[in-house]
Amino acid sequence: MLDFNTDKLINTLRERVGDFTAGASIYSSGKVSRVADGVVKVDNLPGRCSGELLQFGEESWGIALDLEENGVGAVLLTQSGNVSVGDTVSGTGHPVDVPVSEEVIGRILSPIGVPLDGNSFSAKKYAPMEKPAPSIISRRPVDTPLETGILAIDSMIPIGRGQRELIIGDRQTGKTTIAVDTIINQKGKGVICVYCAIGQKASTVAKVAHDLTAAGAMDYTTIIVATASDMPAMQYLAPYAACSIAEEFMSQGKDVLVVYDDLSKHAVAYRTISLLLHRPPGREAYPGDVFYLHSRLLERSACLSHANGGGSITALPIIETVGGNISAYIPTNVISITDGQLYLETELFNSGIRPAVNTGLSVSRVGRAAQYKAMQKVSGLIRIELAQYKEMAVFARFGSDADSVTKRILERGECLMTLLKQPAGSPYSLSEEVILLLAYRENIFDGIPADSMIAAREEIMEYVKDNAGGLLSQIAKTGDMTSDTEDELASVLEKWKKSKHWL
Amino acid sequence: MMEKAQLFVPIGTSRENVSFICRSFEEKLGKKLDFTVSESDGILGGFIANIDKRTYDNSVSAKLSQMKKHLLKK
Numbered sequence: 399m400l401d402f403n404t405d406k407l408i409n410t411l412r413e414r415v416g417d418f419t420a421g422a423s424i425y426s427s428g429k430v431s432r433v434a435d436g437v438v439k440v441d442n443l444p445g446r447c448s449g450e451l452l453q454f455g456e457e458s459w460g461i462a463l464d465l466e467e468n469g470v471g472a473v474l475l476t477q478s479g480n481v482s483v484g485d486t487v488s489g490t491g492h493p494v495d496v497p498v499s500e501e502v503i504g505r506i507l508s509p510i511g512v513p514l515d516g517n518s519f520s521a522k523k524y525a526p527m528e529k530p531a532p533s534i535i536s537r538r539p540v541d542t543p544l545e546t547g548i549l550a551i552d553s554m555i556p557i558g559r560g561q562r563e564l565i566i567g568d569r570q571t572g573k574t575t576i577a578v579d580t581i582i583n584q585k586g587k588g589v590i591c592v593y594c595a596i597g598q599k600a601s602t603v604a605k606v607a608h609d610l611t612a613a614g615a616m617d618y619t620t621i622i623v624a625t626a627s628d629m630p631a632m633q634y635l636a637p638y639a640a641c642s643i644a645e646e647f648m649s650q651g652k653d654v655l656v657v658y659d660d661l662s663k664h665a666v667a668y669r670t671i672s673l674l675l676h677r678p679p680g681r682e683a684y685p686g687d688v689f690y691l692h693s694r695l696l697e698r699s700a701c702l703s704h705a706n707g708g709g710s711i712t713a714l715p716i717i718e719t720v721g722g723n724i725s726a727y728i729p730t731n732v733i734s735i736t737d738g739q740l741y742l743e744t745e746l747f748n749s750g751i752r753p754a755v756n757t758g759l760s761v762s763r764v765g766r767a768a769q770y771k772a773m774q775k776v777s778g779l780i781r782i783e784l785a786q787y788k789e790m791a792v793f794a795r796f797g798s799d800a801d802s803v804t805k806r807i808l809e810r811g812e813c814l815m816t817l818l819k820q821p822a823g824s825p826y827s828l829s830e831e832v833i834l835l836l837a838y839r840e841n842i843f844d845g846i847p848a849d850s851m852i853a854a855r856e857e858i859m860e861y862v863k864d865n866a867g868g869l870l871s872q873i874a875k876t877g878d879m880t881s882d883t884e885d886e887l888a889s890v891l892e893k894w895k896k897s898k899h900w901l
Numbered sequence: 902m903m904e905k906a907q908l909f910v911p912i913g914t915s916r917e918n919v920s921f922i923c924r925s926f927e928e929k930l931g932k933k934l935d936f937t938v939s940e941s942d943g944i945l946g947g948f949i950a951n952i953d954k955r956t957y958d959n960s961v962s963a964k965l966s967q968m969k970k971h972l973l974k975k
Contacts, residue, residue: 411972418971420964427956442954456966486956 428469430454430485436629437674440487441469449528451494454481459510461494461631464675471675473631475510493528496639497521498646503590506607506621509632509639514623515607525646527638531697538703540737540764543773543877544655544712547583547825548576550753550818553777553835554784555740555760558768559589559653560701560710564732566717566724567742571754573716575822576740577657578606580714582613583825584655589712590647591619592656594640597633597663600625609823626663630674633667641698641711648702648709656699660716661692665728682727689731696735724759738762752819757784770828770877775884776835780814787811813843816851829870832879833862833887842891846898854898861894862887903935906952912940914948922948926957 428443438460440452450462452472458480464471474481475494497511499522506515509527513519540558557563565573581591593610595603603623610616620643624636637658644654658664665688672685680686692715699713715736717729722744724733733739738761747754766774790807794800800808817838820826826834837843837858846854863870869883879887906926910919923936934952946961 414972415968418968420967422957422959423963423967424955424957426954427951428954444954488956 425488428487430481430483430487431469433481433483435674436474436631437671438472438474438481438487439469440472443470443487443489446470446489447493449493451490451492453488453490454485459494461635462489463671464677473634473671473675474629475631475635476629493526494635495524495526496642497523498525498643499523502620502643503618504616504620506623508628509622509624509635523646525642527635527642528694529642529645529698531694532700532702532706536703536706537700538708539767540701540710541767542653542701542710543768543770544580544589544653545583545587545825545828546576546580547827548579548753549820549826549831549834550755550757551576551740552769552773552826552828552831554757554781555738555755555762556764556766556769556773557712557714557738557762558701558764559712560699561738561762561764561768562696562699562713562715562736563762564715564717564736564739565742566719566729566733566739567754568719568722568744571742571744571747572752572822573718573742574602574606574659576742576753577659577714577716578609579823579825581610581619581655581657582615582823584618585614589618589653589655590644591615592622592640592644592654593619594622594637594656594658596624596636596658596660597626597667598623598659600627613823630667630670633664634671637661637664637695641695644711645698648700648711649707651707651709653709654711656711656713658695658713658715660718661732662716662718662728665691684727688728689735692732693735696732737764750819751815752822757781758788772828772832772873772877772879773835775879776832776839780835780838783807783810784814787814809844812848813846813851814838816848817843817855819852827874828877829873830859832873833859833870833891836884836887837891840888840891842895858891858894862890865893866890903933904953906934906936906950908936908938909941909944909949910938911944911946911948912942914940922950926950926952 426443426445428440430438431441432439446462446465448462448465452460452462454460458474458476460472460474462470462472496509501521505513505519507513511521540560542559544557544559545552546557565576567573581593584591603625607621610619622636622640624632640656644656647654665684668691669684673679677685696713696715699711701710702708715732717732719729741756741759742754743756746756786807790804794808817834834855866887869887872883873879908922919938927934944960947959949960950957
């Protein structure tokens with residue numbers, strides 16, 4: 399039985415009806431002259447602006463993309479079954495917008511705010527999807543780390559808050575896993591996360607949502623979804639909707655992480671729309687403004703100055719390559735826009751090195767400014783050592799006798815490669831990463847057989863937490879490590895090593 | 902040359918009412934209009950006029966939509 403106050407309901411209705419006056423609606427209107435593949439040609443709809451939300455009857459919506467002298471070319475946001483030739487079209491007078499208030503956190507929504515997680519939804523505030531990027535003067539340099547919890551990335555390719563770091567690789571190389579692990583690692587760090595799924599399978603998005611829910615990450619995450627079965631216009635809008643949500647929180651002085659998964663499918667959706675609107679195709683049939691499609695999106699990620707609230711948006715766009723070709727059109731476009739890339743290789747993935755990050759081709763243009771001081775102190779040389787190991791490993795395959803220096807490089811390199819392997823869904827904290835790299839630097843892992851390395855890694859972390867927990871808390875709190883702390887930790891690690899049977 | 906216009910009215914609307922609507926528009930807009938009048942079973946009451954790329958929707962359906970939005974607004 400419904401439990402509500404009847405009198406209150408009647409009074410509310412009486413009040414609302416009482417102050418209602420009906421008048422004629424007067425609006426500019428046009429007529430649909432052609433509908434095909436989600437693209438609508440509307441005759442005689444003057445005064446529209448680009449990107450304006452159009453209404454087709456009661457239930458269908460579209461956006462005006464092509465403004466012509468005698469009409470408008472629009473793309474439908476919903477399936478075209480309800481739109482026929484001759485239907486009246488009216489403009490709403492405003493661009494398409496997205497809900498951006500606090501209510502979006504923890505929800506799975508479509509780009510236009512339709513809830514997809516089975517619960518009702520209403521928002522207090524809406525914002526347009528397209529907005530200009532922050533000006534140069536309103537920004538400040540990136541100086542605060544955004545920890546991914548992935549040792550290989552935090553140590554050698556550090557990401558800062560406000561940076562755009564591209565995740566690029568072939569299919570099934572762990573791109574989404576890195577992004578999801580990064581989101582999971584933001585728990586308790588005050589970073590709001592937005593995961594934007596563009597053109598993905600619904601089952602894939604469901605898995606991501608499940609993983610985030612299981613890790614407790616949905617308490618600070620919003621998922622914006624335009625699956626592969628949604629209209630190309632919806633897939634086109636999805637990343638801009640996600641960015642608008644992120645900008646709202648950034649304007650409140652908060653740090654936000656946005657994942658765009660993936661922009662390759664976004665470019666394909668935009669190509670579909672452009673070709674159907676008869677825009678001239680360019681290279682690989684993409685329209686001429688496909689660079690601008692991504693540049694205007696990614697430029698909205700910024701680190702604002704303290705005078706402007708100090709908030710930031712860190713973007714992790716994902717690009718899928720084919721055959722490892724990072725010189726293709728869309729990958730090179732996005733590489734030139736972002737502040738670095740994480741290049742994932744299929745060969746590394748298949749040989750068990752996961753995350754499959756090619757540290758030689760990956761870069762972070764922000765660099766050490768986006769690393770905690772404690773991490774800077776222990777990660778200094780590992781990139782060089784890894785590069786030396788890979789070079790030597792090529793010769794070791796020929797089976798020739800190696801001198802002691804080369805053998806040492808090979809042993810240390812194998813140890814480091816094993817250390818950098820990390821299971822999915824298991825991000826490390828800063829102090830755990832510092833322990834592991836300090837142990838490596840102090841040669842604690844020397845002599846440990848390769849098949850015992852994983853167990854040794856876990857044991858070391860437990861041992862140090864039990865015996866030097868105070869020091870680790872200090873590192874976690876300050877992000878730095880004094881030389882006394884370093885020496886103390888080194889001696890704890892030595893004690894662990896002496897207590898082990900493989901010495 | 903008179904500007905063309907369309908008028909959609911409910912089935913059974915009297916000629917007097919149709920003339921009144923046409924004359925009212927001509928007075929309001931200050932120009933002669935050549936109306937094409939159509940009776941539509943999709944309109945229960947009121948009328949819809951399309952004149953010079955603008956739609957003047959005075960139908961019952963439009964008013965009900967307005968009322969719905971008004972009742973549901975927060």
